Each structure stands twice: as C-alpha cells, then as structure tokens.
Amino acid sequence: MEVRGFRAAAVKAGIRGKDRLDLGLIVSDTPAAAAAVFTTNTVKAAPLLLGKERLRGGRAQAILVNAGIANACTGAEGMRNARLCGAMAADTLGIGEELVQLSSTGVIGMQLDVECFRRGIPRLVAALNPGGLEEVSRAIMTTDTVPKTAERVFQLDGVEVKMAGIAKGAGMIMPDMATMLCFILTDAAVEPELLRTMLRSSVRSSFNRITIDGDTSTNDTVLVLANGRSGAPLLAAGSHRQRLFQQQLDEICLDLARQVVRDGEGATKLVTIRVEGAADEAQARQAARTIANSNLVKTAFFGEDANWGRIIAALGRSGADFNPEAVAIAFDDVVMVRDGVGQGAAVEARATEVLRRGEFTVTVGLQAGAAAAEYLTCDFSLDYVKINANYRT
Template structure:
C-alpha cells in the first residue's frame, strides 16, 4: 500500500554551495489538515513566524523548505524574501498563499540568495510528479551524515493508510518545542482536534526527549499534514483507531528522533537516560535532561569512563526533589551505585565494558515516587568541536 495524494520534489539551487539537493517541496493534491509545533526560542527565523501563523488555520496544501540558509536574524528583508519564495510557489501550484508553509535551515544571519531561489522554483514545481520523499530527506540535510526517513502502515475501518516522515538534525539539538526540522504526511482522515493533540503528545515523547548539545534552534519546526486520501472513516480520539494512530505516529517520530541523536555531530555513542522513581513524570524528565546535557557526563561517555559520580551530581542540581541516600544508578544491567554509594571495583570494570558499546542505557532510580521518563542523547567528542568550529566555512 502506497501513500496517496502527496507529491514531492527536490532540486539543487546552490543556496549555500553547489553539488547537492537543497530545495524541496511537499504537495498535497487534496486539502489537508495540519498540526505543527515550533521552536520556543525567542529568536525565530522568518519562515517560523510565517508558518506558525498559517498553521494556526489548521489546514495547508504544501510546504517549501530549503537547507544551507536559515533566513534567521535577517530583519524585514528576510521576511520579504520568505514571502516571495512562498508566493512564487503558490502561484505555480494554483494555491492561496496561506495554504503554503515555509521552512529553512542552515547558517544564521545571512540573507537568502534570492536570484538562485528564483531560478530554482520553476524546476522545483515541474518536478513534483516524479520526486520522492527520499529526495526531500536528502535536500533538508546540513551537517547530517545520512538522510532520516521512517514509514508506518495502519488501518481504520478496514481501510489502510500510511504515515511517512523525514527529519534533519545533527547539531544544535534540544528542540524543546517544539538546527531540527521534521515533516510528516499521512493519507489518513483524522479529526483535526485529535490530530493536534496526538501530534503534540507524540512530539513530547520523541523530539522533546532528545538532546545532542542542549541548544534550541531559531528554526525548529515539526509538522504533519493529513489529507484523508486513503478514504478511511475519520479517526477520532477515544477510539481503538485513535489509539492505534497515536501509537504509529509516536513510532515514526521516535525513530526519527533517535536517528537525529545517532547522527549527532561527532557522536560515537547513543545513550538512553532513564529516570525512575521520581515524584512526577515532569521531575523525571527534568533530571534525565540534566544528566543528558551535562558536558562532564557526555565527555565521560566518550572516554568510556564509568564515572557515575558525575551522573548523580547532575541529578542533584536538576532542581527536583530527591534523597541522595536512595539513589541507584545502573549502566545497562550493571549496578554502579546503590543507596548513593559506589558498588565497588567489580562494578567499575563491568560498567566500563558497557560504555565501550555504541549503544547503552543509564538508569537512575530515585526511589521516592512513580514518575518515570526517558531522554536520548549522545556523547561529546573531539569531532563535535571540529565540526562546529568550521561550520560556516
């Protein structure tokens, strides 16, 4: 079963440099419901400002996105340029301007090279019947080392539907929505209110549960378009079909989120930080993020140093209720500390072996409540510094 009613295109506009796809289009042949979340950074790129306003209407037919230039901190000219790009695409597609969303990613503080955009827009629209979602995934990459794409299939009322999505991101990652972008499309018919609530819930457990370097971008955008082309009965909240749709949506988003962490700039480790036994879910997540963002913890992961003391310290300054004498810390199944006390030399040896793996889980049990949360992060390597020191060159 293939996705129905969506078309894709991507072209090379040489926005930052030639030799790669960097301008993409997603187009729904039918009217589509839309739900979106955006960066909470007070410094917001022109496309974020525009798309936030348009997505509030609850419907959209198309999205244009470029990489290589964030169009952030570019003043009134940046807003004018973004609107012109959108208007030219809308005219060629025969759409009202407010049915087209805009996204950008790349270098902050540089004006869009509008002459290149103008030349590329006609080929972009002309190619919409032959492009693929894979092309879009390629076109939105910046420092990413691989394209990020995920697909799931579901059924409602005996009718099959698809949920497909792409994402980009490797550095400047702590979305807090919501440099990270993610675009999902589904041909399922979904109640608009349920679509918004389901997307927000799924984002909270995926994109809002990852961190590479603790930075929240000026351009973070995640959205979903649902056009109903599959012809299924409308999926609503509080139904088995709604629960299934939410589960599939969460699967797609969590897979994309994990791909972003695994592609973290210079990353050599993928680490799940799981906090249990907190007073609330919010406290558990706050503690997990505190550990995941600690530079001392992340460098210890890179160095394969089983330094559990840095972890308990990061929990201690997270600003949540805790009793150090109750804390237990495990690396996978290896108990490193119990009742806040080191488990001994054998634990150090076994814990070091765990940290030699490319993927592992750190579990912190506070033993004071039922709150639990997971956050996904990477280590911090020499290459992270090199990549970001050279980013603009």
C-alpha cells in the same frame, strides 16, 4: 516511501553555494489538514512566523524547504523574501499562497538569494513525483551525515493507511523543541484540531525528550499534513481509530527522534538516560534532562569512562528531591551504585564494557516515589568541536 496523494522533489538551486541538493518541495494533490509544533526559542525565523500565521486556518497543501540559510534574524527583508518565495511556489502550483508552508535551515543572519528560488521552483514543480520524499530528506541535510526517514502502514477499519516522515538534525539539539525539521505525511482523514492535539502529544514523548548539545535553534519545526486520500473514515476523538493513529504517530516521531540523536554531530554512542522512583514526573524529567545535558557526563561516555560521580553530581544540581544515600545507578544491567555508594573496581570494569557498546541505558533510581522519565542523548566527542568550529567555513 510513498503516501497517497502526495508528491515531492528536490533540486540543486545553488543556495548553499555547493553542488548539493538544497531546495525541496512537498505537495498534496488536495488541501490537507495541517498541524505543527515550532521552537520555543524567543528568536524565531521568518518562515516560522509566517507558518504560524497561515496554520490558523488548519490547512496546507505544500511545503517549500531550503537548506544552507536559516532566514532567521533577517528583519523585514527576510519576511518579504519568505513571502515572495512562497508566492512563487503558489503561483507555479496554481494554489493559494496561504496553503504554502515555508521552512528553512542553515546559517542564521544571512538573507535568502531569491533568484535561487526563482530558478529552482519551476524545476521542482516539474520534477514532482510520488517517490520524491527521500530526495527531500537529503536536500534538508546540513551537518547530518545520513538522511532520516521513517514510514508506517496500518489499518483503520480495514482500510490501509500510510504515514511517512523525514527529519534533519544533528546539532543544536535540545528540548523544547529539539533543533530540527520534521515533515510527516499521512493519507488518513483527520480534522486539524484533533491532528494538532495528537501531534503535541507525540512531540512531548519524542522530540522533546532528546538532547545532543543543550542548544535550541530559531527554526525548529515538526509539521504534519493529513489529506484523507486513503478513504478511511474520519478520525473521531476518543475512538479506537484515533488511539491506533496516535500510536503510529508516536512511533514514527520516536523513530525519527532516535535517528537524530544517533547522528549527533561527532557522536559515537546513543544513550538512554532513565530516571526512576522520582516524586513526580516533572522531577523525573528534570533529573534525566540535567544528566543527559551534562558535558562532563557526555565526555565520559565518549572516553568510555564509567565515572558515575559525574552522573550523581549532575543529579544533585537538577532540582529533583531525593536522598543521596538512597540513589542507585546502573549501566544496562550492571549496578554500579547502591544506596549512594559505588560497588567497587570489579563492577566498574564490567560497566566499562557496557560503555564500549554503541547503544546503552543509564538507569538512575531515586527511591523517592513512583514516577519515571527518559531522555535520549549521545556522547560528546572531539569531532563535535571541529564540526561547529568550522560550521561557516
């Protein structure tokens, strides 16, 4: 998984206190156009506050990321530590501090051990290589069980362009924005403002349409760097090249978002909640989101119980306008409810068979308009409780 002009590496720096990769570095050979979307949580970690400040210039050349400690709710000391770690990376790389983006994931409220960074950063820089992105994807894992990666190769005016992304996230996942870190690299040439617009569009239809447990975090970040090293022409707004690039960015974000939900803490099923026939898109989104976040619905999925009553009850408190006597509910192609009424034991038995699959779609028809929306969610298992009960121990 290589993108022209980018190198990466990861090391065991001792931040987690375990023998695990926990510090990663991604570097572009030249300053790149940069854009990001951060958490909407009022409580934001020090690296996000610093990153937002630095991204006003629209350029970045390096991403320094650690796992184990979130550096959130750490006050002035946390901000000083973030700046110090960024300065160490900048000095070692020989670039300006303003070109270093910082990212952290882990336990909230703990201070970074700066000595781990002092020892680890020189080793990171020495280990930088074009194929190092996959190592970084493993270094940012917390409760993730698998690394999450995606890549695309496409043509812009006959020139090969590459795009690669990594993500982490398995818990505290809900819009807006889902709790996660995601870094996407491309060798296309894009102006920062256009890149920002395209990223926001991609996030709306991917990372902002997933939920695992209804929680959001202090560190959520999706960051894109575009260094132009492919040699393809600069993207122009409204051009065919821009539409093609947007499609690839949409696909890679959705790919990574699906991987996040599939790896949800304790999850055994990946479920698409689709609401159709809503009065408008906002109501369709709200209805789908409410169903996707319902603990009762999610535990029924885990128990493989085709309890459609939980779905229509969640729908009823979503705020969407609809007539309960017009609702239809289907699990894949099995229509369990027509005109607000269940279709009997035989149909429920067929729906139960659908629930035994690892992936399925619940479609809810409101018959109130023409708008539709989808959310990705998962089931809620006993293991979710165990993982989070023991997260700090």
